[in-house]
Amino acid sequence: MTRDARGRFSRDFYILLIPTLMWVICFFVVPSGLMLATSFAQRGTHGGIVWHWTLGNYAALGQPLYGKILLNSLFIAACTTVACLILGYPLAYYLARVRSRWRNVLLLLLVVPFWTNFLVRTYAWKFILRTDGLLDRVFTALHLPAPDLLYQHVQFSVFLGLVYGYLAFMVLPLYASLEKQDPALLEAAHDLGASPLASFRHVTLPLSLPGVIAGSILVFIPSLGAYITPDLFGGGKYLMVGNLIGQQFGASLNWPFGSALSYVLMTLVLLGAVGYFRMMGTEEI
């Protein structure tokens, strides 16, 4: 019993919370506070932080260059999420319906790529997409013009890389929500005159919405903050907001601006998530 007669938690219960609480305070609350403070400070002439309060770091976001990078990042993250949803839903549906003996093997196959470092997998994609890479050679062999995706269409390449990288994050929650659906519900829909398509639209899809939401959030947030994929594919010349932030803390030595960017990104993600929950009309995940 962790609650007493009046519904209050016991003292022992709070004692058990202390380690977690300490962790969160030391490694989340304090750093976040420091970063928030930094975002209102100024950059020193040779880097470093000068504690003169200013809103200038946030105002700088109004510059067309930075605004464009931010909007572009949002666009790519949204495209990645939609693509993962379109590709991942049929896969998750199949996994949820396949005979149980094969299901675990297939789920394992879905996760196996994660045993390889993300950096290595991204490099592998670079070898596929680059000039005279695997993709170009396949096209040439088929007597088609080589697409040279990595250099001619770096944004599309980044999008491909992100979809590849985060597809499993979409599939797993979708699978979880589809797998627990009672197959009798689908039979009931058929029985009541719903065609397979109508059954999907009126029964399967609405019941899988929690999975859709969870999957979308799990894909959208890391896509928006993507760093490795645009960095490797763009050779440092293609910037998503994650790279911009990385630059501020690295080469540009502008920690205050980097902090401000991070906070804007966090706020956007938070607002986006809340809006998405509202739109889907689901509180429970």
Place this chain on the structure above:
Amino acid sequence: MNRSMQGRIELRQVTKCFGAVTAVDGISLDIRGGEFFSLLGPSGCGKTTTLRLIAGFERPTTGEILLEGVSVTGIPPHRRNVNTVFQSYALFPHLTVEENIGFGLKMKRLPKSEINLQVEDVLSLVKLTGLGERKPSELSGGQQQRVALARALVNHPAILLLDEPLAALDLKLRKQMQIELKVLQRQVGITFVYVTHDQGEALSLSDRIAVMQDGRVLQIGTPSDLYEHPNCHFVADFIGQSNFFPATVAGHREGGLTLRLTGAESLIEVPAECGYHPGQEVILAVRPERLQISTNPPPPPFNGLYGMVSEVMYLGTLLQYTVSVSDSLQVLVHQPNLGSDSTPPIPRASKVYITWLPEHGILLESMTS
């Protein structure tokens, strides 16, 4: 449509195999329109598969199914004029009661106002008026059951299929719902095909019953047919209680046979068709409530057994005696409980005579033959 075809279901030599397992093995049924027809049997006997074949969730491996005179092979469930009440109810958890019930009508693209009207009607038919806004999870088991029923009935199907619809309810509610189902079936007048493993339920509800075992139909008949004239050991055992006496044919007499029961001295008479020969091994079944039990010897020659009461059980509406005739022969006797003044229970260890009328004996083929 021809009136005699309305609501009629015909199964012709239908077989359904799942891999190496034959779930339904060459079943033929002719279910009349407006009939309350039950498929009765233990779990795994193929009754639910038969229902799913009629609904269209499964395709027969061989054989043919006709609904209202038309072969439905290859017609998917959503194009059959048949609705199902599922054992788990299968109510849509994300829809309200009204939306659940209106689902079928919405699929038929009826106007919203028409749907509302019909949903209201059927809600009052199943006595759920005022609960339309609730979600299924906010209803009791009995209420969910009624929603499942309403959701099927609102479509005015020619045939309603019910898969153990009352199995999840407690005894008292089940009894009440049985009566309501029967009344409802008369009211709407459509064919009910009812799957159950509960023989009491099947007996009390059905016009006719098909008793199934191992994918086959053993006997089809009215409840009293099956109870009074079971055609095999399984049916006699599954429907009601029976005493089974292994016996040997001793001789013929007018309109029947005399039998010698294994483990007993006396000769027993039983009416029988011809086709039995002396020395043949048979089984005699007698219902426990058809037996008379008495400490006084009946006038000879009597049709019965002599033994000792080894157990007396008080079961409320009746007294159950277990009488030991010999080491290998135990007999169950039911005596109606008419009040302790008129019939004081016979105490344990009393010597008793058990008698029955020859026509209450049921002659069955020996299981070994």
